[in-house]
Amino acid sequence: MASPPPPTSSAPTGFSLRKIAIPAFGPSLLFGIGEGAILPIVPLxxxxxxxxxxxAALMVxxxxxxxxxxxxxxxLITMRWGERWAIxxxxxxxxxxxxxxxxxSHLGLFATGCLMVGMSQAVYNLARQSYMTEAVPITYRARALSTLGGVMRIGMFIGPFLAAAAVHAFGLQAAxxxxxxxxxxxxxxxxxxxxxPVPPHPAGQDAPATPTLVSTLRDHRRVFLTIGVGVVLVSAVRASRQAVIPLWAEHLALAPAVASLIYGLAGGIDMLVFYPAGKVMDYKGRRWVAVPSMLIMGVAMLLMPLTTGFATLLMAALAIGFGNGIGSGMIMTLGADHSPRHGRAHFLGVWRLMSDIGxxxxxxxxxLLAASLSLALGIAATGLIALVAAAVLASSIPTRRTGAGGAHEK
Known part of the structure; x- marks a missing residue:
């Protein structure tokens, strides 16, 4: 297995996330706004x-x-054209x-358009992650990728509000x-x-063989079968959380406006904590955020079926939002840490595939569990998956930090 690059001993002089804010994070904000604007409108x-x-649900x-x-x-697109043109x-x-x-006005062509939007999402997400992995020094990596994920979430949050105003003024197509x-x-x-810049080839050494998808899977199979499994579980929990809160609010017979308020407050907490979490990952290590993120979400989901009204559900939802928020950029950071310099796009393609499967x-x-057993058991099972994810990440993430001190943790 190819090991990830060693951490540097100190932050490079002259580098600042603020200097690259617009070119690095601007596209993510705009892309998030664009996708966020249409997602609520697609089923309508x-x-x-x-x-x-x-x-209509299938179109989404x-x-x-x-x-x-x-x-x-x-x-393949990113390796052929480079990150900039892939974006x-x-x-x-x-x-x-x-x-x-x-x-x-044809439903089949409308479905094709939705599929195209999803296809572009895969290319964009992979290209932006690959670019930031290469462009940002490792001592800033988690902060950069957490901010990247956080900015995308902010865009997805803003988009529906802009679309709502446009639809109110001009009709559904304005979204x-x-x-x-x-x-x-x-x-x-x-x-x-x-x-x-293309990295210079060391003098006196043979040029590395061009990596293929098969060689990438073979060389990094241990990472995919350990941390990669954790990524699948994390993604499953994160995707489920979007349905858990509104479904349980409906189960408690809360008004739709109240359910929306709880969901929105949880989303607000989610967006507030991404940068501090990235800083912790840079200075203390990836485990310090990855494991608590899943533990908090798991415990909150296990407790959610015990909630009985607005106040208790709000507490559980806020805990889920906080747990998810501190994990912003976690999957991208772990992928960047283990991706090889040669063939990085292949590695990240497989990484993102595993995330999307989850x-x-x-x-x-x-x-399935809600239909065959009960919603409460389905939510509790999701909480158990989060705890399993925490255990997998705790046992497989290397015990080291890549922050300013650059010391290894043993």
Missing amino acids: TARDLGASVSM ALISIGSLLNNIPAS VVAGIWSGLGMSLCVLT YVIGIIGVLGAAVVGARIPDL SSSGPALLS
């Missing part, structure tokens, strides 16, 4: 086109399916998909205009990202 548009309720799922299926092709292409392709959604402006804006800003299977398992 599908219904207007004659889709049933289940078919197609975005996730498109991302899942395109992770490996995304790695640009992703924004343009997403804009084309949204345009197809808004211009067509897609907001979305198109957002993703094309991300492409424009992304085009201004400076190209990464994101798809988590809500499906929750739905």
Whole structure:
């Protein structure tokens, strides 16, 4: 197994996250706004086109399916064209998909547009992670990637509000205009990202063989079978949390406005803690955030079926939001830590595929358990998965830190 690069002993002089804020984080904010603007509108548009309720839900799922299926092709695109142009292409392709959604009156073409949006999501997410991994010194890596994830979440939070205002003023199709402006804006800003320098080849050494997907799987199989399994479990829990809070609020017969308030407050906590968590990961080590994140979410979900009203559900939801928030960028950081310099896109493609498999299977398992047993048992099972994820991460994440001190923890 190829080991991750050793941590540096001190922060590089002259580097500042603020200096790269606009080119590094600007596209993520705009891309998040663009996607956030259309996500609540997709099922409504599908219904207007004659889709049933289940078919409308499938249109939303197609975005996730498109991302899942395109992770490996995304790695090939990124290796062929480079991170900068992959980001640009992703924004343009997403804009084309949204345009197809808004211009067509055929449900099949609308589904194609949704699939295109998901495909572009895979390319964009992989390219931005690969770029930041290479561009940011390892002593700032967790802060940079946590901020990257946090900024994307902020965009996804802002997008629906902009879309709501546009829909109120101009109708349902205006949400897609907001979305198109957002993703094309991300492409424009992304085009201004400076190209990464090609690392010089050491004199007197043979050039490394061009990595393939198969060689990447073989060389890093131990990482994929240990930390990678933890990533699958983490993603399953994170995706399930989005359904857990509103479903249990409905079970308690809380008004929809109250359920939305609880969900929104949990999301607010989620967005407030990403940078401090990244700083802890840089200075103390990845375990100090990864394990507590899953422990907090697991305990909160185990306790949620015991809640009986607004106050107790709010406490559980806030704990879930806090646990998820401190884990912002965690999966990207772990992937960056273990990705090789040569063939990084292949490695991250597999990494993101495993993450998306977890994101798809988590809500499906929750739905299955809720239908066959009970919603309470389904939520509790999700909490147990979080505790298992914490155990897997605790046993597999290397015990070292990559912060300013750069010392190894043994």
